[in-house]
Amino acid sequence: MYSMLLAxxxxxxPDPGLLFWTLLVFAFVYFFVGRAxxxxxxxxxxxxxTEIQESIDEAKRVQxxxxxMKDDNAKLLAxxxxxxxxxxGEAEAFAKKRRDEAVTEAKEAAQxxxxxxxxxxxxxxxxxxxxxKKEVGTMAIxxxxxxxxxxxxSDVNQVALVNELVKNLN
Amino acid sequence: xxxxxxxxxxxxLSTGFVFAQEADHNDDDKRVEADGSHGEEGSHEAYEPxxxxxxxxxxxxxxxLFGHYAIPLPIILYAPEHGFKFxxxxxxxxxxxxxxxxxxxxxxxxxxADPAFPEGHxxxxxxxxxxxxxxxxxxxxxxxxxxxxxxxxxxxxEYKLDKPSTLDGGLAGGGITSFYDFSITKNVFTMxxxxxxxxIVWVMxxxxxxxxxxxxxxxxxxxxxxxxxxxxRDEVTKPMIGEKHYERFQPFIMSLFFFILFxxxxxxxxxxxxxxxxxxxxxxxxxxxxxxxxxxxFNGNKDYWMHILWMPGVPVxxxxxxxxxxxLGIIIKPFSLMIRLFxxxxxxxxxxxxxxxxxxxxxxSGQNLAGAGVGAVVGTAFTAFMNLIELxxxxxxxxxxxxLAASYIGAAVEEHDHHDEHASAH
Numbered sequence: 001m002y003s004m005l006l007a008x009x010x011x012x013x014p015d016p017g018l019l020f021w022t023l024l025v026f027a028f029v030y031f032f033v034g035r036a037x038x039x040x041x042x043x044x045x046x047x048x049x050t051e052i053q054e055s056i057d058e059a060k061r062v063q064x065x066x067x068x069m070k071d072d073n074a075k076l077l078a079x080x081x082x083x084x085x086x087x088x089g090e091a092e093a094f095a096k097k098r099r100d101e102a103v104t105e106a107k108e109a110a111q112x113x114x115x116x117x118x119x120x121x122x123x124x125x126x127x128x129x130x131x132x133k134k135e136v137g138t139m140a141i142x143x144x145x146x147x148x149x150x151x152x153x154s155d156v157n158q159v160a161l162v163n164e165l166v167k168n169l170n
Numbered sequence: 171x172x173x174x175x176x177x178x179x180x181x182x183l184s185t186g187f188v189f190a191q192e193a194d195h196n197d198d199d200k201r202v203e204a205d206g207s208h209g210e211e212g213s214h215e216a217y218e219p220x221x222x223x224x225x226x227x228x229x230x231x232x233x234x235l236f237g238h239y240a241i242p243l244p245i246i247l248y249a250p251e252h253g254f255k256f257x258x259x260x261x262x263x264x265x266x267x268x269x270x271x272x273x274x275x276x277x278x279x280x281x282x283a284d285p286a287f288p289e290g291h292x293x294x295x296x297x298x299x300x301x302x303x304x305x306x307x308x309x310x311x312x313x314x315x316x317x318x319x320x321x322x323x324x325x326x327x328e329y330k331l332d333k334p335s336t337l338d339g340g341l342a343g344g345g346i347t348s349f350y351d352f353s354i355t356k357n358v359f360t361m362x363x364x365x366x367x368x369x370i371v372w373v374m375x376x377x378x379x380x381x382x383x384x385x386x387x388x389x390x391x392x393x394x395x396x397x398x399x400x401x402x403r404d405e406v407t408k409p410m411i412g413e414k415h416y417e418r419f420q421p422f423i424m425s426l427f428f429f430i431l432f433x434x435x436x437x438x439x440x441x442x443x444x445x446x447x448x449x450x451x452x453x454x455x456x457x458x459x460x461x462x463x464x465x466x467x468f469n470g471n472k473d474y475w476m477h478i479l480w481m482p483g484v485p486v487x488x489x490x491x492x493x494x495x496x497x498l499g500i501i502i503k504p505f506s507l508m509i510r511l512f513x514x515x516x517x518x519x520x521x522x523x524x525x526x527x528x529x530x531x532x533x534x535s536g537q538n539l540a541g542a543g544v545g546a547v548v549g550t551a552f553t554a555f556m557n558l559i560e561l562x563x564x565x566x567x568x569x570x571x572x573x574l575a576a577s578y579i580g581a582a583v584e585e586h587d588h589h590d591e592h593a594s595a596h
Contacts, residue, residue: 010228010278011516013336013344014453017246017352018229022457025361029368029429034421037372041399042420044380051385 217535219527221307227447227519230277230356232259235442238298240264240277243359247272247279249349259353261291265301268292268324272349273331275305275320277356280331282322283348287329294324305331317343337453357454360446364432371395372428402427402572410576415583419576422465426458427572434515434564438557449567450515452508459508462575467500470582503578507571514567518560525552 151157233241242260249255255270262274270289271282295301303323310319320331334351336344354362371391379392388396407416407423433448448454476482478496481489528549533542
């Protein structure tokens with residue numbers, strides 16, 4: 001009853017008809033599914049993969065750019081702040097210097113003016129004093145002349161005067 | 171559209187179950203009936219599990235549905251001395267009628283080569299009951315080996331039945347006989363169905379989504395199949411064939427994978443659109459393995475042939491030995507592909523059929539109802555388990571076939587660096 005095992009095991013016997021149809025059906029699958037669908041799908045998948053990768057790369061690049069820009073901005077801001085501080089400081093220093101200079105100049109000018117004035121006053125006073133002395137001297141001489149003219153008209157007075165002078169010499 | 175499809179699916183599924191139950195009942199009834207009629211004559215027709223299983227995994231010229239119902243399939247026969255014969259398998263009336271010497275023996279076309287047998291439509295049996303007496307299966311000795319032999323009784327004479335020619339050269343019990351069967355058999359029909367389904371799924375539905383919906387996220391069937399596609403690309407074609415050449419062979423490898431997968435899955439469906447043992451038939455795996463062999467060797471580069479004919483980097487006295495081994499390898503590699511797929515799928519079908527057969531073995535061919543009950547419980551439980559294993563095997567074998575085919579092709583197109591080829595070669 002089991003003697004037919006091998007003989008009846010006809011799936012082990014390749015039927016040329018089935019082989020022919022297998023090749024034909026597979027040719028259909030290869031050309032109308034493999035070439036017609038798998039190929040374009042593979043291309044579409046590849047394209048999508050590339051696109052996704054590119055998008056990720058682009059996003060990363062943009063992110064990096066943004067971070068860079070942010071850094072740059074912060075740096076620029078810091079620089080600007082520094083610059084402004086520096087400018088203000090410089091301006092303040094300059095203003096202070098200018099003010100000090102102006103004050104000094106004014107003081108100097110004032111001193112100069114006052115010195116000139118004092119010198120002029122002194123000069124004027126000296127010349128006035130000289131003039132006064134000269135006037136007083138002239139006046140004294142005039143008076144003395146007049147006195148002398150009056151006193152020395154008699155001999156007695158002259159002798160008295162000489163005596164007195166001689167006495168004064170002792 | 172979707173709702174209609176879903177309803178259709180449910181309908182097919184539910185009618186499938188009804189048919190399955192009906193088929194079981196019919197089978198049981200038939201057995202009991204057969205035993206009842208033959209029991210009186212003392213020629214008790216026992217259930218022969220091996221014959222039954224072999225009939226189930228074999229190719230057939232009609233698509234058996236259940237009971238006495240079968241879908242007729244186109245018949246294309248060629249006998250060198252008689253030319254072509256076309257028709258539909260229902261012209262044989264399940265074996266009751268012979269047409270130009272051709273008869274249907276257990277679902278398969280056989281031929282009476284004897285010129286004494288009359289041409290034209292000949293009624294062999296009036297009903298199914300008489301049919302049992304028309305064809306007798308015996309054995310005979312051919313070259314010291316036992317081969318089975320069908321004998322047709324007609325008009326008091328016995329005629330020898332020829333099976334369709336096979337290409338095994340008598341190694342497995344077949345050989346070239348008086349005719350060739352190029353019919354759309356059950357296996358061919360299922361293959362065509364699988365190819366059609368592949369075309370609908372990939373070309374009609376999924377490809378359009380990639381072309382029309384380029385730049386959109388995958389949806390629907392596309393989401394289901396894309397991971398499989400990407401898996402085969404990333405795990406099979408790309409690593410096996412290499413970054414440079416894989417796109418050239420990808421349609422071929424993918425076609426192999428999905429064709430085998432769909433045929434395997436069809437084989438797991440126990441009812442009408444499925445049930446054919448397509449990839450468990452050596453003619454199918456032979457065809458696919460043959461294509462792999464041709465593609466591999468037609469694309470072999472100088473290095474590939476160099477490694478086969480005069481292996482570099484080994485002592486000279488070893489080279490001729492390796493040449494013999496490598497030349498044999500050209501045949502053995504696809505041969506192993508052929509045997510592996512065929513054996514795995516056939517074995518799966520045989521195991522499931524054996525478990526179902528337990529119902530009849532325990533039931534003593536319908537004599538023992540309690541035994542049949544036990545067989546049904548045990549058989550059903552184990553069959554459910556085996557079906558899950560077979561589902562795994564269906565994917566696994568398709569994957570293995572694809573990955574090995576890819577590795578053979580990869581070895582053929584691989585470019586070796588010549589300065590360090592001995593270190594990197596294999």
